[in-house]
Amino acid sequence: MGLLGATLPEKYGCAGVTPTAYGLAMQELERGDSGLRSFASVQGSLAMYPIYAYGSEEQRMKWLPRMAKGEVIGCFGLTEPDFGSDPSGMITCAVKASDGYVLNGAKMWITNGTVSDLAVVWAKLKGEGNREEIRGFLVQKGTKGFSAPEQKRKYSLRASVTSELILQDVHVPEENLLPNVSGLKGPLGCLSQARFGIAFGVVGAAMACFHAAAEYSKSRIQFDRPIGGFQLVQESLAGMLTEITKAQLLCVQLGRMKERGTLKPEQISLAKRNNCEIALEVARQARDVLGANGITAEYPVMRHMCNLESVKTYEGTHNIHTLVLGEAVTGIAAYR
Numbered sequence: 157m158g159l160l161g162a163t164l165p166e167k168y169g170c171a172g173v174t175p176t177a178y179g180l181a182m183q184e185l186e187r188g189d190s191g192l193r194s195f196a197s198v199q200g201s202l203a204m205y206p207i208y209a210y211g212s213e214e215q216r217m218k219w220l221p222r223m224a225k226g227e228v229i230g231c232f233g234l235t236e237p238d239f240g241s242d243p244s245g246m247i248t249c250a251v252k253a254s255d256g257y258v259l260n261g262a263k264m265w266i267t268n269g270t271v272s273d274l275a276v277v278w279a280k281l282k283g284e285g286n287r288e289e290i291r292g293f294l295v296q297k298g299t300k301g302f303s304a305p306e307q308k309r310k311y312s313l314r315a316s317v318t319s320e321l322i323l324q325d326v327h328v329p330e331e332n333l334l335p336n337v338s339g340l341k342g343p344l345g346c347l348s349q350a351r352f353g354i355a356f357g358v359v360g361a362a363m364a365c366f367h368a369a370a371e372y373s374k375s376r377i378q379f380d381r382p383i384g385g386f387q388l389v390q391e392s393l394a395g396m397l398t399e400i401t402k403a404q405l406l407c408v409q410l411g412r413m414k415e416r417g418t419l420k421p422e423q424i425s426l427a428k429r430n431n432c433e434i435a436l437e438v439a440r441q442a443r444d445v446l447g448a449n450g451i452t453a454e455y456p457v458m459r460h461m462c463n464l465e466s467v468k469t470y471e472g473t474h475n476i477h478t479l480v481l482g483e484a485v486t487g488i489a490a491y492r
């Protein structure tokens with residue numbers, strides 16, 4: 157449908173749409189399920205985007221057209237068992253070999269990992285005199301020493317595959333190094349793209365919850381009248397509608413600024429942080445309007461609510477985006 161890597165140029169088999177159009181597509185996917193939107197976000201913003209932004213022309217032509225069609229599935233390996241919010245501490249390392257690199261380490265919580273054909277793995281390349289720099293490597297499925305076991309027993313994002321990536325003396329050829337970026341700005345640049353889509357996406361989940369609650373309130377009779385006729389229920393619906401509308405306006409402005417090229421990472425943080433929080437609160441209020449029915453799988457609300465707990469945490473937790481904003485306001489970093 158052209159939804160994968162939708163903002164990338166047509167030259168690479170992509171749709172070449174505006175950021176706002178892409179955001180609205182993410183909104184509609186997440187109205188269905190955050191797991192579906194996560195798939196599209198990871199494929200487009202975290203696997204295709206680094207190849208587009210940091211890869212060679214050969215790498216772009218080799219991978220992007222097939223990724224746009226979904227023939228090649230990608231994932232993004234940054235988080236490790238011991239390094240989540242602070243990826244700079246990553247242990248996964250690469251050592252230069254005669255015809256490429258040898259990678260060792262482990263990644264965790266990697267969306268699409270088990271079903272991926274191509275993993276974008278971020279690792280510390282050890283250079284001369286203990287010098288280390290974070291670089292991106294394309295690790296192909298089936299490479300000796302590389303496996304991606306699925307992480308099971310999740311209560312959230314159950315429609316999305318989440319995996320470990322295990323790298324034991326994995327040989328990556330020179331041509332699979334992303335040549336045009338080094339340092340944490342590589343993965344952070346990808347996360348800015350993905351967070352933009354998340355800010356739009358979660359609004360879709362909130363809309364689904366709001367509509368479920370509004371419909372239910374008109375048909376559920378208590379004390380001889382629809383519960384939607386009680387002022388307290390109307391207050392809840394009015395509050396949900398207001399927060400969704402404000403989040404939508406934030407997204408429209410985010411899209412305009414991205415299209416003008418003026419959008420700053422902290423503005424994306426503001427929207428990701430706010431919209432995840434209000435979507436989760438809308439889901440909780442909608443669950444309340446549905447009463448006991450709200451906890452069942454007959455309605456989408458509890459599923460969205462559980463999904464949104466993950467979305468609040470991944471791609472920078474609520475707290476981490478608070479610190480991004482705090483630093484932008486004061487000029488003082490408060491991470492450590």
Ligand SMILES: Cc1cc2nc3c(=O)[nH]c(=O)nc-3n(C[C@H](O)[C@H](O)[C@H](O)COP(=O)(O)OP(=O)(O)OC[C@H]3O[C@@H](n4cnc5c(N)ncnc54)[C@H](O)[C@@H]3O)c2cc1C
Nearest residue numbers: 232233234235240241265266267466470471472473475491
């Ligand atoms: C379903 C799912 C899919 C994911 N997909 C991917 C993926 O595809 N690729 C990938 O690389 N990662 C992925 N992640 C990982 C995700 O990005 C991390 O979970 C996230 O960055 C948080 O890291 P953590 O879980 O280790 O929590 P931690 O960093 O251990 O944080 C735990 C708590 O401590 C708080 N905290 C940490 N530091 C501070 C501080 N300085 N000040 C205040 N509070 C702080 C956090 O806000 C949080 O509340 C995924 C996660 C989930 C749940």
